[in-house]
Amino acid sequence: MNRRKFIQIVSQSLLGAGVLPSVAQAAAADDRRRLQFVFAQIKYRGGDWNPHPLSVAPLMEELMARTSVEAAATRYEASLGDRDLFNYPFLYLTGKYEFEPFAPDEIDNLRRFLTYGGFLLIDDALGQQGYGFDKAVRREMQRVFPGNEFKRIPPGHASLRSYYLLRRVGGVRIVSPTLDGITIGNSMPVIYCQNDLGGAWERDQTGKWTNICTPGGEAQRRDAFHLGINLILYAMTENYKEDLIHVPFIRRRLTR
């Protein structure tokens, strides 16, 4: 480990642990805004909004190493009532436990955010369907889009082809082999993974993975990274990979 890497790890740890919270974040906010992609994570009341504080940096490293996206190395923590929320069209909502209901203005804000081009990735770190975080998420999304429930995403969906041709959904555990999503018009601004993607992405300060992926091990972790990259690119290019020019090429590769 060289000096630069050491400083980076220390600063990320401090930021992630909330030791140097708001000051550092405010200073970096303007610079982050300029970058093409900022991973914004929703802070909410109750429950645990931050079960994997070190999960974002490894994903951003992977994103920049594999793709042409220039991303902020650290995440932006946003609450749904934030005035700044619309500077970050990609939102990440994760947790383990049931949380307090969003305020009405937060619901309204989130609805506008998702209706007019924003994207929300929901990641259940507990992995218990009908309990804890899952229960709260389904309740809140019903308030955002009444009558519009999560539906299983088909295997050929653009989010599974936006960069990698994905056949599996990774994560710490395979609670569901598929993703769920909410469709608004022709787009799917909400995608929900119940396999704890953040846990699979997370590394400790020394670079060790904090969670073991079962049952697939490192291949399953790699799938989790691939899915993370795919979902980010899907948010930025929408259904670009469903354009006619891509279809025959992708079909050829999938039939090999």
Add this chain to the structure above:
Amino acid sequence: MRDLYLIGTLPLWLIALAGAAVITLLVLQFRGLRRRLPLGQTIFLTLLRTVVYAGLIFFLFGPALIDRKTTQLRRPLTVLVDSSQSMGFAADPKAVPGDKAPVSRLDAVRDKLTGGKEPLIQKLNRDYDLRLVRFGTSMEPIAPGSLAGMRAQDPGTRLIELLQAAARDGAAQSAILVFSDGIANGDRKSLEGMAPLPVPVFAVGVGQTEGFTDVRISKLGAPEFAFRGREFKLDLTVQASGMKGRTVPLFFNRGKNLITTRPITIDSDSFEQKVTLAFTPKDLGTHAFSVSIPAQAGEQIVPNNHKEFKVEVQRDKIRILTLSGSPAWNYRFLRMAMKQDPLIELVSFVFLRTPTDTVDVPESQLSLIPFPIDDIFLEELKNFDVIFLDDFSHRAYFNPVYLERVRDFVRDGGGLAMIGGARAFDSGGYGDSALREVLPVELDGKGVFETRGAVQTTLTAAGKAHPITRLLPDPKANEEAWRKMPALTGMNQVRGVRGESLLTAGGADSAVGAPLLAIGRYGKGRTLALMTDDAWRWNFIAVGNKETPQNHLKLMRQAVRWLAQEPSFEQVRLRPIPSSQPGEKIAIKLRVLKDDFTPTREASVQLRVFTPEGEPIVVSAAADGEEGEYAGEFTPTREGTHRVEAEASLAGKVLGKDKTSFTAAFSYGEADDGLPRLDLLKQIAETSKGEYIPIADWNEKALERIAARLQSIAPAEIVEQRQTRLWNNLWPFAIMLVLLSVEWWTRRKWGLI
């Protein structure tokens, strides 16, 4: 010659009563005389009186002598000679093209009328009050001497209509003698539903139906407009005469390039088959197509084997190619604007990976497709209307030579937009590329992409009027909408604006006044430069501020339309001109808008029509009707496609140009079907009480037959009549007086008085 007629007006019963009275008197006279005279003398005197009484009774009938004098007249005769183009076809079907000077149908007529020692035309001129007329689409009286120089040139044959007109014009006892092949392609093509002609028509038929060999393309129905990328169909009918058993190829060409061929099997002597062909045009513009059948052995008429037509290929959608340097929110919201617009067809390439990025899976597990450089820049570019270079630098992906293709694309009428970012303008290396001269901003290779605090947007004077930046119709509301636009956070530096600046940086930022949105023209094309990659904020941040995202979407869509030179965004726009016929006056109309896109009546408009031969004709145009509408009139004199160009200027500044074309063509189709319609001529002759005469039988005997037929139908003579009443004559009175005197003298001698 004198004849006796009884023309009295007394009733017969009165005359019979007088006769009865006379008989009674005679009986009484006979009885009285018999008592005084012997029988012989009684009978003599009674007979004398009977003669006198009979004479008086006879005069009661009104006897009169009538003189009649008959004078023969020269009958009016209209001789119509068909001078339509079909009369130029060979009179004898056995004479094939290539034979030495085959005799045309008109030649055959000419020979029959003017040949010989005493030409029949002279004889007709002598025997009739002759009116010689050539006809085709109209009638033209000619002198008999002009027959020799007459040519088969009329583009159509309004046979039935002109026979009706000639019959109406003819005097009493007139007749019509028509020399024709019977082809009638005016409004009336048969006698169905028509009253018989009021004068006898003697039809001399030229040409032969037996042995007539021809294959032709008729009834071609093709659209005048088609959409690029959408199949259009054309319907045609192949007709053939005398070619049973042959198979001929039908070729469908675009220009000289064969599109498809189809075999046509001719299974009857009078053959007709409908054929439908289809083509999907890929290129915009007016394209010439043709359908043709090669000349067949023994065929009389070859020109009708070929038909040409033009189709103007328009876009049903604006095709846009976007090249984005990486996934970005700007692409996301640009895509949203375009995808939501039904007029736009988007083909986009987002460079998801740079050459330095590595992947941890085999290529086969990636959805990345190779960027088809050659296909895009060498083949497909012309099929797009607008190219967006969205924070894209060519440097990592292809040779800058390909940008020359983009430059040529714009020069030839395409649209180019460059959207800013770290890979655009000078930062993308365009300062020393072929696009440097194309872009509406000046690049010097030193401009960088800068992160700014908060860059507000200011409308320039041009931006306030321009349709791209007019988000709301009301100017003040539009300025207010721009003032409320969310701030941007990054800008590309450029040295200056070559075209027009519509937006500049405003607010408190140090970049105030720096160009943000500029437009320009290069060759026939248009260019746009947006010096930021942050325009998505005008959409999404506005949503967050509870403002409308529509301003951003509208801006992008209006930019696309302006770049694609959508007609609704053109300042000078010619209205479509319908097809016409030579000699028919047409109106050329156009709309002119000022730079602020409001209509003007003050513009100077120059209209030029280019004939099919390319000769320019200046047409004067003036303001017409509504504000901004102008019109001129033009009368095409010949068939073919005429190109129209319009240019409007105001105060010396050119507002714009437009061009269109129209076709002038006769609708008769004279050369389409050369088969003589001798049956029609026979029908005309029969219904008008005339006679049909084949050209081979046209001779002096035919003339005599015509004269006899006319005489039998209606003699051409004048009868003069004079009437003399016998009562008015001295002799009857004298005879009566003599008879009565003899009776008186005899009575005296016989002692009765």
